[in-house]
Amino acid sequence: MEFNTKFAAPEKHQVACVAAGVFESRKLSGAADALDKAAHGQIRELLRSGDMDGKIGTTRLLYRVRGVAAERVLLVGLGREKEFGDKEYRDCARAALAAVQETGARDASLYFAELQVPGRDAAWKARQVVLAAADISYRFDRMKSKKAEETSLAHVSISAASKRDAADLERGTREGNAIAAGMTLARDLGNLPANVCTPTYLADTSVKLAREWKLAVEVLEQKDMEKLQMGSLLSVTKGSHEPPKFVILRYAGAGRKDRPVVLVGKGITFDTGGISIKPAADLDQMKFDMCGAASVLGTLRAAAELGLKLNIVGLVPTCENMPGGAATKPGDIVTSMSGQTVEILNTDAEGRLILADALSYAERFEPQAVVDIATLTGACIVALGHVCSGLFANKDDLADELQAAGAESRDRVWRLPLWEDYQEQLKSNFADFANIGGRAAGSVTAACFLSRFTRKYDWAHLDIAGTAWKSGKEKGATGRPVPLLTTFLMKRAEA
Numbered sequence: 158m159e160f161n162t163k164f165a166a167p168e169k170h171q172v173a174c175v176a177a178g179v180f181e182s183r184k185l186s187g188a189a190d191a192l193d194k195a196a197h198g199q200i201r202e203l204l205r206s207g208d209m210d211g212k213i214g215t216t217r218l219l220y221r222v223r224g225v226a227a228e229r230v231l232l233v234g235l236g237r238e239k240e241f242g243d244k245e246y247r248d249c250a251r252a253a254l255a256a257v258q259e260t261g262a263r264d265a266s267l268y269f270a271e272l273q274v275p276g277r278d279a280a281w282k283a284r285q286v287v288l289a290a291a292d293i294s295y296r297f298d299r300m301k302s303k304k305a306e307e308t309s310l311a312h313v314s315i316s317a318a319s320k321r322d323a324a325d326l327e328r329g330t331r332e333g334n335a336i337a338a339g340m341t342l343a344r345d346l347g348n349l350p351a352n353v354c355t356p357t358y359l360a361d362t363s364v365k366l367a368r369e370w371k372l373a374v375e376v377l378e379q380k381d382m383e384k385l386q387m388g389s390l391l392s393v394t395k396g397s398h399e400p401p402k403f404v405i406l407r408y409a410g411a412g413r414k415d416r417p418v419v420l421v422g423k424g425i426t427f428d429t430g431g432i433s434i435k436p437a438a439d440l441d442q443m444k445f446d447m448c449g450a451a452s453v454l455g456t457l458r459a460a461a462e463l464g465l466k467l468n469i470v471g472l473v474p475t476c477e478n479m480p481g482g483a484a485t486k487p488g489d490i491v492t493s494m495s496g497q498t499v500e501i502l503n504t505d506a507e508g509r510l511i512l513a514d515a516l517s518y519a520e521r522f523e524p525q526a527v528v529d530i531a532t533l534t535g536a537c538i539v540a541l542g543h544v545c546s547g548l549f550a551n552k553d554d555l556a557d558e559l560q561a562a563g564a565e566s567r568d569r570v571w572r573l574p575l576w577e578d579y580q581e582q583l584k585s586n587f588a589d590f591a592n593i594g595g596r597a598a599g600s601v602t603a604a605c606f607l608s609r610f611t612r613k614y615d616w617a618h619l620d621i622a623g624t625a626w627k628s629g630k631e632k633g634a635t636g637r638p639v640p641l642l643t644t645f646l647m648k649r650a651e652a
């Protein structure tokens with residue numbers, strides 16, 4: 158789907174479908190009012206008849222309205238004007254685009270930029286429309302022998318009657334496009350089955366991405382990781398026949414001496430649990446255990462497309478977690494790259510083991526901040542559900558920045574504590590510490606484990622176990638938290 162900005166009177170815009178909003182009080186938005194005037198009151202008449210009451214998310218499609226150049230007019234219910242905020246804007250844009258998509262219209266023009274959303278500028282509104290359109294039109298049919306039929310809607314205009322906000326709308330559309338493309342990459346990688354999306358596949362995809370977007374890339378092999386003494390990471394791959402990889406991607410948007418932001422993504426391409434094997438139910442969903450890695454690749458793609466004036470390093474430690482004769486056993490003790498020893502009491506707590514060494518590796522970049530992204534704990538889903546990701550940080554400013562970026566992109570996070578009091582749960586009788594901390598506060602103790610490898614820099618951890626994919630009828634990767642991370646980087650680049 159393509160997007161552009163268009164500045165024209167809604168009644169004169171020659172397009173297959175023009176969409177405009179109506180509030181629950183039957184108050185017309187500016188665009189709906191202009192359409193109504195051109196149509197000699199036909200829209201107000203419809204409202205009076207009770208056929209459209211402006212309830213949020215409802216739509217009415219009208220054909221060949223007199224005086225209007227577009228073939229179709231789509232009225233979109235905006236709900237109560239006083240309650241119209243971020244969520245309402247996004248829901249209405251989605252509802253409008255979904256309704257257009259059901260028609261045969263090839264192009265559509267949305268007059269949503271004029272709707273007032275407290276605290277949000279025109280660029281934000283454009284981004285939201287583009288992201289909503291990309292989301293509803295996303296299909297994953299690469300593994301089907303018969304491809305899904307293309308929907309006819311191919312072109313969406315982010316429209317306004319005046320050119321007043323032209324620059325902001327154009328910028329927001331461009332940003333939305335870049336974020337959407339990053340999300341699509343992340344979703345595709347997440348949705349691919351684990352027999353296709355192996356560590357080697359993730360590394361090859363990284364190399365292609367680097368070539369396309371002029372990033373520097375390096376792929377470490379098992380022997381390189383052995384040289385670096387990544388004993389924690391390597392303990393996870395031991396039961397697998399797939400070779401592990403460690404990808405280093407570098408985007409240089411600022412001066413050579415500018416310290417980079419480092420993103421680290423968990424890339425377990427399949428998590429059986431290892432010897433501490435998982436039960437069979439829903440085990441297929443453990444192909445999504447590389448969604449952190451996928452979000453790093455998607456975010457780098459977005460950052461490069463936007464040409465952010467910032468240096469960014471992406472680290473992707475990737476392997477499978479399998480049982481087998483050579484697999485790590487509960488009770489095994491390994492030495493991490495940091496020199497700290499870890500007693501592996503549960504081989505299913507493997508994400509933290511690969512992240513530990515990647516976080517140590519991150520030190521060499523003298524980062525301004527490190528953010529790791531991981532489908533780390535089932536406990537995070539128990540705590541926060543599927544609405545927001547868990548956020549942990551060793552620095553309040555960084556946590557606040559990420560929280561704000563999450564709110565703005567509607568890819569939200571909620572902070573959980575990293576207090577010293579929780580650290581004792583990781584106590585081991587045999588090694589420096591254990592890789593699990595018991596049933597209580599499972600997401601917190603996982604983050605506490607990571608914190609032992611991040612003492613040298615500002616660090617945040619995002620637990621995306623509940624947000625990276627959906628289960629049930631709509632099973633599939635969401636592309637989160639690419640919007641959050643890209644927004645965070647955009648703000649850092651401006652600062």
Ligand code: BES
Pocket residue numbers: 428430446503505506507508532533534535536593594599622623
């Ligand atoms: N990848 C899982 C976490 C997960 C589980 C994410 C289900 C989404 C849905 C992770 O590797 C894991 O297995 N974590 C364990 C940790 C436990 C052994 C301390 C968990 O959450 O059960």
Ligand code: MN
Pocket residue numbers: 428430504505506507508
């Ligand atoms: Mn696991």
Ligand code: ZN
Pocket residue numbers: 425428446505507508532533
């Ligand atoms: Zn896992």
